Amino acid sequence: MAHPDIRPATPEDLPDLIRLVKDLATYEKEPDAAVATEDDFRAALFPTGKGATPMAWCHVAEAGEGRDRQVVGMALWFLTFSTWTGRHGIHLEDLYVEPRHRGSGLGKALLETLAQECRERGYKRLEWSVLRWNAPSIAFYDSLDATPQDEWLTYRLDGDALEALGRDDD
Template identity: 60%
Template sequence: MTLDSRIRSATSADIPEILRVIRDLATYEKAPEQAVATDTDLQAVLFPDHGHPSTFCHIGEIDGKVAGIALWFLSFSTWTGKQGIWLEDLFVDPQQRGTGLGKALLASLAQVCVERGLTRLEWCVLNWNTPSIEFYDALGALPQDDWTTYRLDGDALAKVGGARA
């Protein structure tokens, strides 16, 4: 796989910078208090002591410094019988936007899909995030308006998870 020279796979040493970017993203998305992930949490999913990682991260660098991330995991389509990539977070530092780094990060994930025969690259974007929506539209990505994302978390998750029939 030939990647943009600014894109590389994350290493364990990148975890503090990945956390910084995650917190910057949470602030941008107006929910900084929800970014509670720790170094230990990321170490466990990205670089586990045993077994295979469940989550992956591509790092975007400019002038040797982390300027963006694409944090992702494998998904599965029962209809195609193939895996895909779910892009959990894509974020480029505001001062580095317009450099092509975001497009390079997405292109690196598209390359993974093509090379591995994965059928989809999917993600969510907040409805108010017009700059990102315009960026995705310009790439040819299509919104999936027929679906609504649901989430169980917090007390609701505990209630449903603790319920016994």
């Protein structure tokens, strides 16, 4: 059964998504790193044109009543693929609930919604990353019986290193 305060994001939510991403970046001590725009999110989440397919999806959490109802959280995700299971999964890129609404059950409801997406679509995994210093989030994930994948290291290429490796020097 769907949680009444969780719904798929719509184009009208784009300003709230940008606000929440900036809040998350500040929480994660990287306020200047969040440079995505509404146009970037529109292109990824709500593409238009023939054959256009989203590259990412988002669910939002709402709180309040009537005209005071507002977006206070989000779960932005994309598909993965496991060669071992031969099935897709969901990678949760960002889960964020405004501090004043933490402990209200909205974070768990967002994760439950993604778990339901996995079950309904036959996906075998729901995965995400968490910063090692983020003890409150780690405790929350542990309370859900999520399993840390400590044996894996995450690597990233970006900036000059990405440009250099992707350069066509032929």
